[in-house]
Amino acid sequence: MKLADDITSEDLKVFLEEAEEQLQLLDDEVIRLEKETTEEGLATIFRAAHTLKGSSAMLGYTAMTEVGHAMESLLVKLRNHEAAVTSTVVDALLHSLDVLRVLTDELIDEQGVVVDFASLVSELEACIGVKAPESSDSEAVGTIEITDETLGAIELSIAAGETVYRVNASIVGDAMFASIRLFQLTTELSDNAQLIAASPTLEDIQAEKNGLSFTAIIGSSKSVEELTQLSMSVQDIGDVAVSPFDVVSAKATQVTALANAPITPISNAVTESQKNPVAQTVRIDVDRLDNLMNLIGELVIDRTRLQQIGRSLSAKYKADDLVEALGKTSSHVAKVVNDLQEDFMKVRMLPIGTVFSSFPRMMRDLAKSLGKSLDFLVEGGETEIDRTVIEKVRDPLVHMLRNALDHGLESKDDRKTAGKPESGVIKLSAFHEQGHIVITVEDDGAGIHPEKIKKAFVAKGLISEEAASRLSDDEAVELIFLAGASTKAQATEVSGRGVGMDIVKSNIEAINGFVEVESTPGKGSIFTARLPLTLATVQSILVESEGTLCAVPIAYVLEAIKLSPSEISTVSSREVFRLRENVIPLISLSEATGLTDGTRNMDKELHVVVAKVGDRLAGFAVDSLNEPQEIVVKSLGEYVGSARGVSGASILGDGRVVLIMDIPTLISTVGVRSRKVTHAKELQQEIESAPNEPMEEAV
Amino acid sequence: MAKILVVDDAAFMRMRCSKLLTENGHEVVEAGTGREAVEQYKNTSPDAVLLDITMPDMDGLSALKEIRAHDPDARVAMVTAMGQQSIVMEALQAGAKDFVVKPFDADRVLAAVSKLVA
Numbered sequence: 001m002k003l004a005d006d007i008t009s010e011d012l013k014v015f016l017e018e019a020e021e022q023l024q025l026l027d028d029e030v031i032r033l034e035k036e037t038t039e040e041g042l043a044t045i046f047r048a049a050h051t052l053k054g055s056s057a058m059l060g061y062t063a064m065t066e067v068g069h070a071m072e073s074l075l076v077k078l079r080n081h082e083a084a085v086t087s088t089v090v091d092a093l094l095h096s097l098d099v100l101r102v103l104t105d106e107l108i109d110e111q112g113v114v115v116d117f118a119s120l121v122s123e124l125e126a127c128i129g130v131k132a133p134e135s136s137d138s139e140a141v142g143t144i145e146i147t148d149e150t151l152g153a154i155e156l157s158i159a160a161g162e163t164v165y166r167v168n169a170s171i172v173g174d175a176m177f178a179s180i181r182l183f184q185l186t187t188e189l190s191d192n193a194q195l196i197a198a199s200p201t202l203e204d205i206q207a208e209k210n211g212l213s214f215t216a217i218i219g220s221s222k223s224v225e226e227l228t229q230l231s232m233s234v235q236d237i238g239d240v241a242v243s244p245f246d247v248v249s250a251k252a253t254q255v256t257a258l259a260n261a262p263i264t265p266i267s268n269a270v271t272e273s274q275k276n277p278v279a280q281t282v283r284i285d286v287d288r289l290d291n292l293m294n295l296i297g298e299l300v301i302d303r304t305r306l307q308q309i310g311r312s313l314s315a316k317y318k319a320d321d322l323v324e325a326l327g328k329t330s331s332h333v334a335k336v337v338n339d340l341q342e343d344f345m346k347v348r349m350l351p352i353g354t355v356f357s358s359f360p361r362m363m364r365d366l367a368k369s370l371g372k373s374l375d376f377l378v379e380g381g382e383t384e385i386d387r388t389v390i391e392k393v394r395d396p397l398v399h400m401l402r403n404a405l406d407h408g409l410e411s412k413d414d415r416k417t418a419g420k421p422e423s424g425v426i427k428l429s430a431f432h433e434q435g436h437i438v439i440t441v442e443d444d445g446a447g448i449h450p451e452k453i454k455k456a457f458v459a460k461g462l463i464s465e466e467a468a469s470r471l472s473d474d475e476a477v478e479l480i481f482l483a484g485a486s487t488k489a490q491a492t493e494v495s496g497r498g499v500g501m502d503i504v505k506s507n508i509e510a511i512n513g514f515v516e517v518e519s520t521p522g523k524g525s526i527f528t529a530r531l532p533l534t535l536a537t538v539q540s541i542l543v544e545s546e547g548t549l550c551a552v553p554i555a556y557v558l559e560a561i562k563l564s565p566s567e568i569s570t571v572s573s574r575e576v577f578r579l580r581e582n583v584i585p586l587i588s589l590s591e592a593t594g595l596t597d598g599t600r601n602m603d604k605e606l607h608v609v610v611a612k613v614g615d616r617l618a619g620f621a622v623d624s625l626n627e628p629q630e631i632v633v634k635s636l637g638e639y640v641g642s643a644r645g646v647s648g649a650s651i652l653g654d655g656r657v658v659l660i661m662d663i664p665t666l667i668s669t670v671g672v673r674s675r676k677v678t679h680a681k682e683l684q685q686e687i688e689s690a691p692n693e694p695m696e697e698a699v
Numbered sequence: 700m701a702k703i704l705v706v707d708d709a710a711f712m713r714m715r716c717s718k719l720l721t722e723n724g725h726e727v728v729e730a731g732t733g734r735e736a737v738e739q740y741k742n743t744s745p746d747a748v749l750l751d752i753t754m755p756d757m758d759g760l761s762a763l764k765e766i767r768a769h770d771p772d773a774r775v776a777m778v779t780a781m782g783q784q785s786i787v788m789e790a791l792q793a794g795a796k797d798f799v800v801k802p803f804d805a806d807r808v809l810a811a812v813s814k815l816v817a
Contacts, residue, residue, distance in 0.1 A: 004802075015711045047708070050753045054780045055711045057802035177800065180787045187791065206788060233814060235797075235807060 004060035012107065015059055019104050022048040023097060024357050030093045031360045037078075037085045045093070046075040052100065063117050064103045070124040071096050077128045089127045094361070095120055144199045144215060153196045154245070157219025162194065164245040165220060169231055170213040172238030179208045184234045186216070192230055193220030217245055286387070289348055293536055296337075296344055297632040301651045303337040306330045345386065345534060352430045352437065353381025355394050359401060359428065366405050373412060373423040374405065380430035385437045386534035389511060393439070393531060396507045396515075400441045400527050401428065403501060408445035408525055418522065420444070437533055442526045448519040450476035457482075477519050481505045509613050510664055511535060512555035538633055542626040542658060543609060546590040549658040551650065552620070554628050556663040558612040563619075564605050577619060579610060588621040592666045593645040593659075613667045620666075633660060701746035701816040702726045706736040706762070707778065708754040712801070716749060716778075719805050720812065733757025737765045740773070747815035748775040749799065749808070752786055760790055767794045774815040778803070 029045045053068025071093065077083040099120050106115070144150075154164050169185060171178045182205045189195055198216035200209060220227060224242045231240045310323075310330045317323045356378050367374035385393070409415075409424035416422060427442040450473040457463045457479055471479075480501050508515045512532050519525040532538075532555070540551035541560065561579070568577050568586060575586040586608065608619040631650040647662035703725050705716045710731070717727040728743045730736040734757045736750060748766065752759035759777060766773045777790045777798040787798050797811050 011711070011714065014714055018709055018711050044755075047753055047755055050780065051709045054751075054753075054801045055709045057780065058712060058715055060802070177784060177787070177798075180784055180791065180798065183788060183791055184797065208784070235810070 004058070007059060011059075015055055016104065016107060018055065019052060019100075022052050023100060023104065024354075026093075026097050026100075027361050028357055030090060030097065031364060033085055033093070034087070034090045034364075039079070042075060042079045046072060046079060049075060061103070061107070063115060064100065066121055067096055067099055067103070067117050070121040074124045074127050083128055086127075092120075092123045092127050095123060144197045144217060146197075150197045150217065153194070154217070154219065157194050157196065160194075160219070162219040162221050164196070165193075165218050165224070165227060165242050166245045167216045167218060167227065167231060168214070168239070168241045169237050170239045171236050175212060175236075177236065178212055179205050179210055181234055181236045182210055182214050185214060185231060185237055188230055188234055189216060189218055189227075192222060193218040193227070289387075293344065293348065294634065296341055297536070297634055299337050300341055300632050303330075303334045304652070305655060307334055345536070346384075348386050348388075348534070348536070349384035350387050350390050351382045352385050352390065352393075352439070353378075353383075355390055355397065356381045356428065356430075359397070362398070363401060363405060363426065366402065370406065371412070372405065372409055374409065375423050375425045377425065377427040378429075379427065383430040383432060383437060385430075385531070386536065388535040389437075389531055389533070392507070392511045392535075393529075396504045396529065397428075397439065397441075399500065399504045400529070401426065403504075404441050404443040404445070404525070404527070408443035408447075410446050414446070418446075432533075433530075436530050439529045439531065440526055442524065444524040447521040447524050448477045448480060448517070449521045453477065453479050477517055480517065481515070506613075506664070509555075512538065512553055514555070536633060537630050538660065539628055540631050540660065541609065541628050542652075543589065543607070543620075543622040544624045544626075545588065545620075545622045548590065549652075549656055550589060550593075550622075551631055551658050551660045552609055552611065552663060553660070556611045556613055556667075558610040558617070560625050561608050561610060561619075562605055563608050563621075568606075577608070579617075579619075582617055584610065584617045584619045586619040586621060589661070592620060592669075593661070611663050611667055613664045616667050618667045631658065631660070700724045700726070701812070702728065702743065703812060704728045704730060704736065704739055704743065704745040704748040704750075706730045706733070706739075706748065706754070706759070707751040708732060709751075712751070712778075716808065719808060723809055725812065733759060733762030733765075736762045737769070740766050741769060744770075746774065747812060748773065749778050749812070750775050750795070751778045752783055752790070753780075760786060760793065763790055763795055764793055776811045776815055 025048045026045060029041050029048070033041055033045065049068050049071040053065050053072060056062075056064035056068060074083065074089070074092070078085060078089070083089070099115055099117055102115050103117075157164055167189065171181055182200065183202070186195065186198060186202050186205065189198075196217040196219055198214070200211075200214065204210055218227075222230075224244075227242045228240050231237060231242070307330060310327045313323045314320075314327055360376055360378065363374060363376040367376075404426050405424075409426065410418065410420075412422050415424065425444045428439070429442070430437060430439045432438070450471075454463075454468040454471060454476050458465050458468050462482065463479075468476075481504075482502055505515050508529050508531065512535070513529055514531075515527065515529045517525055517527050538551070539554045541554055541557055543550050543552060559579075563577055563586075568575050570576070571583075576583050577586050578584070586606075589609075606621045607623065607625050608621050609625070610617065610619050631652075633648045634650055645662050645666045646659045647665075648660040650658050650660060652658055703720050705713050705720070705727055706729070707713045707716065708731055713729050713731070717729060720727050728739055728745055730739045731754075733754050736748070736759075737757070739745075740748065750759045750763055750766075754762075757765075763775055763777070766775060771794075773794070775795045777787055777795045778801060779787050779798055780801045787795075790798065796815055799808055799811050
């Protein structure tokens with residue numbers, strides 16, 4: 001692929017960012033077009049295609065320019081109601097988007113993909129029902145018939161002391177704009193001379209009834225050189241010949257009238273006095289934003305330190321003016337830093353719509369391939385969320401939506417039988433609630449049948465029949481978040497085999513989020529994901545373990561308890577304790593992170609943080625527990641590399657470093673699946689009957 | 700050296716154009732919509748304007764008319780892609796002095812600009 005010579009990587013970056021926006025816009029609008037055709041929608045699509053065409057042409061990316069141009073031509077017809085928006089048209093437009101995406105991707109990774117854009121272009125042209133435009137080079141030009149009127153004008157001109165010239169010129173450059181260039185030439189001549197006659201006339205030119213050559217009779221006081229130069233100043237005009245006009249021989253050949261078309265006066269624009277202030281926006285590299293966030297994080301830490309030092313100082317030197325002034329200044333700094341942090345968090349916010357926008361297309365295509373009829377509704381796209389979260393929320397949402405469409409909605413026939421409208425409804429919404437963003441996926445499909453899912457789990461040997469029989473309906477429905485939960489008889493291409501709601505759950509929990517489901521058999525299901533607004537700060541419980549200060553994100557903490565040594569049993573050389581109906585493995589936090597070998601004073605009472613990730617539970621023994629607090633997450637940086645079980649670090653107000661525990665990783669190695677009453681009781685009995693004896697490892 | 704207002708809704712186009720013009724000693728002011736262009740014209744009184752035609756929030760033609768209404772001597776060249784001949788024609792009638800076709804080559808833009816500010 002060959003691009004224009006002087007394209008820098010910075011240029012390319014801007015081009016790609018913008019192309020991405022335009023493609024997204026096209027995606028949305030084309031899908032909407034299928035539902036309802038509006039002038040506004042068509043205008044938006046047209047503009048986006050046009051921008052892509054223009055920018056890609058600038059880049060020298062011909063393939064993209066041609067696709068953009070073909071789309072644009074079709075859109076012009078649609079806007080002028082010369083063609084109708086049919087499903088063929090929508091398909092052709094969507095096909096164009098696919099091709100444009102491939103072409104954009106090709107710019108990024110240069111896979112050498114060959115795109116058959118020519119066939120796409122003919123597909124688009126077929127929608128218009130128009131063949132390639134024929135060249136209109138056959139118009140007659142070049143001769144001026146001299147009339148009495150012309151002669152009169154010539155005589156007037158001579159009387160005024162002007163010289164009469166004949167000007168010949170033709171288009172030598174780009175013939176695409178012949179009319180406009182000739183229009184410019186005519187205007188140029190009219191501005192500097194008396195235009196007596198011309199062929200083609202201004203009217204012909206305006207009606208684009210012109211060829212590539214031009215001739216005129218003018219009266220002017222300017223010299224041949226001056227006239228030649230000003231004619232040549234119009235781009236694409238060449239072969240200019242200016243010569244004195246032979247009036248005598250011209251008189252002999254006068255025939256019909258040839259009027260000198262007046263130039264249309266400048267139309268006065270209607271001034272819309274809309275005084276809307278112009279919105280100013282700046283594009284900023286994400287890396288820079290992250291950098292700034294880091295610096296602000298440092299400031300927040302220093303602010304807290306500053307306040308602590310201030311307090312110590314004022315306690316030490318009461319009523320000292322300087323200390324008091326320092327106190328005032330530091331509290332002002334604290335306030336400013338607070339505001340700065342708050343405002344900056346807003347800068348990092350993006351509407352969740354940036355993620356949602358690709359879904360309508362995806363859902364349309366999926367529904368089509370499944371032979372289902374779907375009304376896909378999206379609400380709350382404007383809800384803002386930190387960009388750190390936004391990057392991680394896409395995949396789980398895709399899974400949830402696919403699941404709703406594939407497993408949730410029934411086939412058309414089943415829906416009819418159930419007395420439901422043929423079209424199923426899936427609604428995706430987002431809203432803010434108590435410092436979280438809540439995203440729901442709601443379908444009006446078959447719902448999840450507790451009995452069916454129980455059977456499936458028993459059949460797969462994931463739970464015992466007896467255990468299944470004791471699960472409540474709600475508990476049974478929650479089973480779909482376990483691995484291998486797919487109840488559909490046949491795995492489909494759409495959701496794959498057992499695709500997982502378990503993956504959805506673990507992905508959402510990996511960002512301190514939380515997902516649950518509510519389902520009514522026959523009526524449908526609602527999946528609700530609750531996510532933190534940002535990953536830049538995290539609410540945590542601070543704990544101390546073997547002298548190391550650690551933070552456990554509160555989202556994972558089920559509870560914090562005290563255990564006496566007698567409450568701890570050993571099962572297969574592993575310590576466990578009982579918390580209500582669960583038997584939970586116990587491990588010291590320092591051992592889990594590999595800081596120590598886990599030996600500890602066996603007589604002492606233990607502080608235990610019970611953590612829960614998904615359905616896995618574990619108790620982490622620590623030396624002391626502190627109040628929960630908001631901490632600013634700082635990455636460990638390149639120097640440390642990735643430490644197992646540690647997701648980041650922070651610095652406290654007193655300057656101490658705190659490690660943020662990566663609970664999902666820790667728990668995946670030590671945790672056991674939560675066992676509800678039934679199983680727990682069995683386990684408990686086994687523990688009680690045979691303490692310290694090896695037994696089969698739980699799950 | 701002149702002050703040029705570059706108007707295009709595509710940041711990529713503005714960037715290319717501004718780069719070219721500043722490298723050739725011009726001062727550049729930018730606008731991303733027709734409405735912004737009118738505002739910027741009033742605020743900064745540029746010597747010449749390179750005005751894109753297809754833009755959201757007031758297209759180039761309307762912007763041209765507003766600019767000309769504000770300053771009848773405004774020197775404006777339209778920037779256009781292929782397929783917009785009729786609009787260009789209308790723009791020229793509405794007082795645009797010239798036009799440049801996308802993709803433009805450097806010489807043409809510079810020639811158009813020097814002609815505008817001459």
